[in-house]
Amino acid sequence: MIDDLVHELRASTRPLVICDIDEVVLEFLDPFQDFLASMQYRLHADSFHLKGNVRSVVDGSAASHEAIHEFEETFFATQDRWQRPARNAKSVLDALHEMADIVFLTAMPPRHHAVRRTLLDNLDIRFPMISTDEAKGPIAAGLIGAAGRPSVFIDDLHTNLHSVRSHAPDCMLINMMASDVFRALAPPPGEGVNLALDWNHADNLIRAHFASLRAL
Known part of the structure; x- marks a missing residue:
């Protein structure tokens, strides 16, 4: 299933947004x-x-x-x-989907995939999802493809952001976390990582990034 999704996304020429779920799309x-x-x-x-x-x-x-x-x-x-959508996640993703492909990449044991898929569908958040125990960098690079189309990766954990940076250096990185309390405790995300305070902020960052690439 993952191979089919990778093939489908790599065949697209649209910009790509790869998005974590816990603490990003869903509150955790x-x-x-x-x-x-x-x-x-x-x-x-x-x-x-x-x-x-x-x-x-x-x-x-x-x-x-x-x-x-x-x-x-x-x-x-x-x-x-227990879980519920992060504020404005669905509306922003729906709007971004008019200009970009959206795929979820969640660091969750694949055995829980069906429960999460049902939860997202019930919330009418129907973008394709990959559940994995593996590092996110190689998977993200495979989704982006060798052509290096415009891409953004959003995650709450620095290790995942740095993994993607190592394997897809041209991908824009955004660190976002739904919990204001724990975001304040997080270490700085590191060089080259953009910090988004919420989904509206992330939306502005993503649109500005894609617009800058179109202008080249």
């Missing part, structure tokens, strides 16, 4: 906080990490790495009960 941290509350845990905004910050509301003890992994697994398996 606030819904995850709600999920943890149902498990008698809380995510504390002490640093830009889950480990050490997920603590019991009963005795304050930090959840183990294994417990956090189980929480994430259960959350992703039931994400349709």
Whole structure:
């Protein structure tokens, strides 16, 4: 399925927007906080990490790495009960689709693909999606293709942005995060990465980038 999608997108001559989902298209941290509350845990905004910050509301003890992994697994398996669209994500993506191809590239175990696909469809967010445990850079480069058409990659995590920069150096990079609280704790995204405060800001950055390339 991934190979078919890559082939289809590489055959297009339109600009391409490759977009992460968690904390970009869908809120993740606030819904995850709600999920943890149902498990008698809380995510504390002490640093830009889950480990050490997920603590019991009963005795304050930090959840183990294994417990956090189980929480994430259960959350992703039931994400349709918790997650909701980031503000203005759908309207901006729908408008951008008039001028560009849109594809989602989410770092989520592929076993949860069907649940997320159903959630997005129910929200009428119907752009194609790739779920992967692999590095995003090589996949993004494959979607863009050797011709190097105008492209943008949006993600909340610096590691993913840097992976794409290594494999698709001409792709515009945008760091965006729905949670204002945790965005403030994040380290600087690094040289060559644009910071978008919200979807309206990202929309302006993307349109200006594509317009500048058309003017060349």
